[in-house]
Amino acid sequence: MSDSELFLCLLPSILALLLIFILVQRKQTRLNLPPGNMGWPFLGETFGYLKPYSATSIGEFMENHISRYGKIYKSNLFGEPTIVSADAGFNRFIIQNEGRLFECSYPRSIGGILGKWSMLVLVGDMHRDMRTISLKFLNHARLRTHLLREAEKNTLLVLSSWKDNSVFSAQDEAKKFTFNLMAKHIMSMDPGMAETEQLKKEYITFMKGVVSAPVNLPGTAYRRALQSRSTVLKFIERKMEERMRKMEEVIEKKAEEDDLLGWVLKHSNLSPEQILDLILSLLFAGHETSAVSISLAIYFLQDSPTVLHQLREEHLAIARAKKQSGEMELNWDDYKSMEFTHCVINETLRLGNVVRFLHRKAINDVRYKGYDIPCGWKVLPVISAVHLDSSVFEEPHQFNPWRWQQNGNVKGNTSTSNHFMPFGGGLRLCAGSELAKVEMAVFIHHLVLNFQWGLADKDQAMAFPFVEFPKGLPIKVQHQKLV
Numbered sequence: 474m475s476d477s478e479l480f481l482c483l484l485p486s487i488l489a490l491l492l493i494f495i496l497v498q499r500k501q502t503r504l505n506l507p508p509g510n511m512g513w514p515f516l517g518e519t520f521g522y523l524k525p526y527s528a529t530s531i532g533e534f535m536e537n538h539i540s541r542y543g544k545i546y547k548s549n550l551f552g553e554p555t556i557v558s559a560d561a562g563f564n565r566f567i568i569q570n571e572g573r574l575f576e577c578s579y580p581r582s583i584g585g586i587l588g589k590w591s592m593l594v595l596v597g598d599m600h601r602d603m604r605t606i607s608l609k610f611l612n613h614a615r616l617r618t619h620l621l622r623e624a625e626k627n628t629l630l631v632l633s634s635w636k637d638n639s640v641f642s643a644q645d646e647a648k649k650f651t652f653n654l655m656a657k658h659i660m661s662m663d664p665g666m667a668e669t670e671q672l673k674k675e676y677i678t679f680m681k682g683v684v685s686a687p688v689n690l691p692g693t694a695y696r697r698a699l700q701s702r703s704t705v706l707k708f709i710e711r712k713m714e715e716r717m718r719k720m721e722e723v724i725e726k727k728a729e730e731d732d733l734l735g736w737v738l739k740h741s742n743l744s745p746e747q748i749l750d751l752i753l754s755l756l757f758a759g760h761e762t763s764a765v766s767i768s769l770a771i772y773f774l775q776d777s778p779t780v781l782h783q784l785r786e787e788h789l790a791i792a793r794a795k796k797q798s799g800e801m802e803l804n805w806d807d808y809k810s811m812e813f814t815h816c817v818i819n820e821t822l823r824l825g826n827v828v829r830f831l832h833r834k835a836i837n838d839v840r841y842k843g844y845d846i847p848c849g850w851k852v853l854p855v856i857s858a859v860h861l862d863s864s865v866f867e868e869p870h871q872f873n874p875w876r877w878q879q880n881g882n883v884k885g886n887t888s889t890s891n892h893f894m895p896f897g898g899g900l901r902l903c904a905g906s907e908l909a910k911v912e913m914a915v916f917i918h919h920l921v922l923n924f925q926w927g928l929a930d931k932d933q934a935m936a937f938p939f940v941e942f943p944k945g946l947p948i949k950v951q952h953q954k955l956v
């Protein structure tokens with residue numbers, strides 16, 4: 474065969490290849506990706522994105538990007554091509570299409586620390602099963618009786634240690650409260666006991682790693698957190714074995730049947746490894762989030778005397794009525810009757826934004842409002858950006874609980890439910906949203922009735938992007954007796 478004959482034989486294949494190439498090119502160029510900047514190779518724009526900023530703002534990075542590209546833009550974050558959304562409609566679309574077009578996708582480092590069975594990283598059926606167990610455990614009946622009562626007991630325990638004119642970290646106190654409540658509810662561990670304190674200490678190290686750079690080298694926070702994870706796991710494992718022994722000996726007390734550990738051992742067929750990760754992720758999801766929300770309420774209230782005044786009136790009325798009828802403990806009707814308090818809680822969550830954005834990825838090629846989102850790309854719905862969007866909420870930077878008396882005071886012909894999602898939504902809506910509100914309401918009740926407080930040092934909530942008061946929110950308190 475001569476060269477020209479060979480060429481003729483291969484011509485069809487060459488043409489076919491050329492055609493494929495052109496088609497691929499055309500498909501690529503026909504893709505209408507959102508505008509944006511992919512930044513540096515690999516690093517992308519991650520550093521800009523993670524630069525700390527005030528939690529009641531969306532941060533300079535995002536502000537600049539929105540003004541340059543609009544509310545939906547592309548970027549390169551955490552080493553992956555990413556679509557960032559500050560758009561209310563698109564956020565809702567993403568959240569409602571979980572499992573069909575999008576899927577939960579947290580960075581691998583989170584999975585490494587929380588465990589592969591953690592509810593935050595699981596998807597599909599396994600996620601659904603774990604979620605069902607958690608929801609059963611946080612169900613309405615348990616909230617009404619058990620959890621409300623425990624929340625009140627633990628609130629009073631924390632508040633009773635506050636001395637007049639002493640200065641302390643309100644954030645640490647709030648964390649003490651929510652940790653004790655979760656430890657009790659999950660494993661029947663009592664506050665102040667040596668083992669509870671030890672678990673708390675390990676857990677703090679562990680948390681620092683979850684939010685740090687995932688560099689597994691000696692001396693890094695991530696490495697220490699991995700070590701803490703195994704210490705915490707051994708701890709929970711010991712508890713579990715102890716419990717199984719007791720269950721066999723049938724000397725188990727009623728209270729122990731009632732905690733999550735007892736419940737999963739009896740009523741589920743989870744493996745020990747799955748139980749460990751479930752407990753760890755519940756501690757993780759349900760502890761700092763609500764503690765920081767309580768700290769935010771303490772912060773906003775000391776800065777808003779008129780809100781505090783109206784709030785006190787509401788709780789005084791409840792307390793006086795209870796005193797008259799000789800009741801001691803708050804009950805579910807009391808909780809439900811705290812109308813203005815619920816406005817304060819919503820407003821705190823709207824302005825404070827404890828969870829800023831969710832991690833998702835496209836599991837199909839998606840088209841939304843003319844934009845293409847290729848399968849496999851990460852998608853970050855920034856729920857906080859909608860809460861702080863002046864085209865959605867009137868004067869979004871004002872702490873104004875009264876807006877909730879008009880359904881959030883959102884602009885235009887839409888309901889708040891389209892725009893207010895502090896707890897995410899859809900198939901992954903926060904399993905502890907009602908518990909978090911109960912914790913906030915009960916804590917606020919006893920706080921405003923028994924104390925005056927002010928900041929002992931300037932501090933403000935920052936987004937790292939996890940939200941925290943860098944100085945711990947130092948406050949100074951005085952007792953007051955109103956009822």
Ligand code: HEM
Pocket residue numbers: 577592593604607754755758759760762763766827828831832895896897898900901902903904905906908909
């Ligand atoms: C104010 C406090 C809280 C806030 C702002 C909050 C926020 C959230 C958000 C936004 C999600 C969705 C994550 C995603 O879709 O990727 C979530 C999930 C979750 N939260 Fe909360 N949370 C709070 C308190 C709690 C508490 C007290 C618990 C109690 C245990 C809890 C348990 C969970 C669980 C188990 C999930 C995973 C649900 C699932 O994947 O199906 N959270 N939370």
Ligand SMILES: *[C@@H]1O[C@H](CO)[C@@H](O)[C@H](O)[C@H]1NC(C)=O
Pocket residue numbers: 812815816819877878880881893895
């Ligand atoms: C607070 O927000 C929730 C949505 O998360 C809404 O259902 C509720 O009605 C709001 N409460 C008030 C008092 O507006």
Ligand SMILES: *[C@@H]1O[C@H](CO)[C@@H](O)[C@H](O)[C@H]1NC(C)=O
Pocket residue numbers: 886
């Ligand atoms: C909002 O729109 C719906 C239909 O889309 C309409 O029935 C309703 O009257 C509108 N409400 C207001 C306040 O304009």
